[in-house]
Amino acid sequence: MTDVLTAAPDVAEIGRGVLVAVLLAFVAFGAIPVVAGLAQFLLIPMHAVRNHYRETGPYLPNVAVLVPAWNEAAVLTASVDRLMALDYPPDRLRVFVVDDASTDETPAVMASLGERFPGRVVHLRREKGGEGKAHTLNHGLREILADDWMEALLIMDADVIYAPDSLRKMTRHLADPTVGAVTAYIREGSEDAHGLTRFIGFDYLAAQAASRRAQNVAGAMACLAGGAQLHSRENLEAIGGQIDTSSLAEDTVTTFRTQLAGRRVVFEPHARVLAEEPAGIDALWKQRLRWARGNVQITSMYRHLWFRKSVHPGLGGFFFGVFWFAILLLPVAMLLTSIGLVGLYLLDSDLAATVFxxxxxxxxxxxxxxITMTISVDPRVGLKVWKEALLFPGVVSFAVLTGATFPMLVPWGGGDSSGWTLFVYSWLVLCVPAAFLVRKLELTRWGHRLAPLGLYLVGFGPMMCAITVDAYVKEYRGAAMTWDKTEKTGRVSV
Amino acid sequence: MSRGRTTTDRATAAIVRSLAARPYRISSPVVLTAAELAARGGVLPVWADPMALADETEADRLRERRLVAGLVVAIAVVVLLWTVRSLLM
Structure with a gap:
């Protein structure tokens, strides 16, 4: 009995040590997405020497453009006009608009476009609509594949606008028979860019122009942009000639299927495509929630693939797996970091301060x-959105980061700073519910005007994390997979 | 745990090898009539001139070099922040 009592302090000490080790492991786990992000941004400059340009050729195939449309009357005329004006051989370009039982003026708009461009603009109508984009695309695919004319297929959204030289910059990569699909650089194109659309502008720069270059270097593409994906006919036939309808991320499934069937997917950064993005937080939330749920579904659908290089050298590689899960598990990482730091602070504040x-x-x-690499991939856009780039993590996080880097700049950080320290350690996770509140704020009558301010305070990045958390919850609950279409008003212009 | 190479994996690898051995895809030559050329003000479009297409690709390839400048700036900023922090602390 005496022995046990004398041994008790040691047991407590061991328990404390184990707890400290666990908390340190939490912090280390939380750092993985940050390190993965840094590795990704270090890969981007390698695109200067490791790209696909030397394997391209002057290839100008017959291209069928497939446009799914549901109540897109406001934007269709401008989109088709732009397509017809593409700097591409006119006799090698046909546009197929699949009208998903629209209830607006879409049929009339298409009739007019068909008369203006006979034989080059085709209107395909589904009488039963509302099943989602993939079903609409499949309707068009069946019609197009039934004819031998098409050599390459461009899938786009009704609202996007292609720069005149973009299509031929994409087709040149298909000259290489190992390439099955090519995607372009989509960027936010609203003329009246404001807070939210500027954030989206920076997000697109980082996620598309920058990140997809890193994926080109790594030899594995996560996703063909839904509004700009060019496939060779051979590739479409190899993946079954149909688009997946079982998930909310049909474009990612198509991308994975292409690569798993042995063909490469290439990102062409100089083929520019402008898209209209949501102008409100709630609309953005619904759009990104669909994407995030799609990614959760893909993670489960391809569970045999992750970290298994034997299945696919790129998609199953270590780096691709880390990049994929770094985004998917970012909210978990933030939570664990916060728990780790707060726990360490309560156990040993000096150790917590040292680790932090x-x-x-x-x-x-x-x-x-x-910020620097993202701006360098498109300086013209980057310099327009540099403020949103700096405030991407939010004003509060930016202040926390600045204060942590230069503690002498924080006037309330000295002396008894336990309140400030605890706030810093816990903000990593508190910013996620704060982002939920910003969305709720926008939906109230009185808070509508304050929501943009809230977005700047909380940040666009934390909002994306909150959407990922929402996606976990919706998938766990098995919530209905609804296709919440983003309202398009034709704000985009070149 | 690795599941090793399966029949499907080997089939995919065979496809990759066969695709790599294939010749490059080529499209039929673009024919631009005198009337079409006149409609374009006598200016040959880029897509009708294989040399212009090759020049365009080379220009895009060279444009990627600006990424190196971005890397240099990023490293410079990080070093500057680290130095300032070290001096102040």
Whole structure:
């Protein structure tokens, strides 16, 4: 009995040590997405030498453009006019608009376009609509594949506008028989860009122009942009000639199927496509929730693939797996980091400060790389949205990061700073529910005007994390997979 | 745990090898009539000139070099922040 009592302090000490080790492991796990982000941004400059340009050729195939449309009357005329004006051989370009039982003026608009461009613009109408984009695309695919004319198929959205030289910049990659599909650089194209659309503008720069270059270098593409994907006929036939209808991320499934069937997917950064993006937080939330749920579904659908290079050298590779899960599990990582730091602070505040002080420069460096590399991929857009780039994590997070890097700048950080310290350690996770509140704020009559301010305070990045959390919950509950179409008003212009 | 190479994996690898051995895809030559050329003000469109297409690709390839400048700026900013932090602390 005496022995047990004397041994008790040791047991407590061991327990404390184990707890500290677990909390440190939490912080280390939380750092993985940040390190993965840094690695990704370090890959981007390699695109200067490791790209597909030397394997291209002057290839100008017969291209069928497939446009799914549901109540797109406001934007169709401008989109088709732009397509007809593409700097591409006119006799090698046909547009097929699949009207998904629209109830607006779409049929009349299409009749008019058909008269203006006989034989080049085709109106395909589904009498039973509302089943989602993939079903609409499949209707068009069946019609197009039934004819031998098409050599390449461009899938786009009704609202996007292609730069005149973009299509031929995409087709040149298909000259290489190992390439099955090519995607372009989609960027936010609203003329009246404001807070939210500027954030989206930066997000597209980072997620498309920058990240897809890294994926070109790594040899594995996560997703063909839904509004700009060019397939060779051979590739479409190899993947079954149909688009997946079982998930909310049909474009990602198509991308994976193409690569798993042995063909490459290439990103062409100089083929530019403008898209109209949501102008409100709630509309953005619904759009991104669909994407995030799609990614959760893909993760489960391809569970045999992750970290298994034998299945596919690129998609099953270590780096691709880390990049994929770094985004998918970012909210979990943020939660664990917060728990780790707060727990360490309660156990040993000096140790917590040492860990935080040693680790804080990694996110700072990642943040600097993210902004600089992203702006360098498209300086014209980058310089327009540099403020949103700086405030991407939110004003509060930016202040926290600055204060942590330069503690002497924080007037309330000295002396008894336990309140400030605890706030810093817990904001990583508190910003996620705060993002939920910003969305709710926008939906109230009195808070509608305050929501943009809330978005700047909380940040666009945390909002994306909150949407991922929402996606986990919706998928766990098995919520209905509804296709919430983003309202298009024709705001985009070149 | 790796499941090893399966029949499907081997089939995919065979496809990759066969695709890599194939010749490049080519499209039929573009024929531009005198009337079409006149409608374009006598200016030959880029797509009708294989040399212009090759020049365009080379220009895009060279444009990618600006990414190196972005990397240099990023490293410079990180070093600057680190230095300032070290001096102040």
């Amino acid at each position: 002080g040693a680790a804080v420069f990694v996110p700072v460096a990642t943040f600097v790389f993210m």
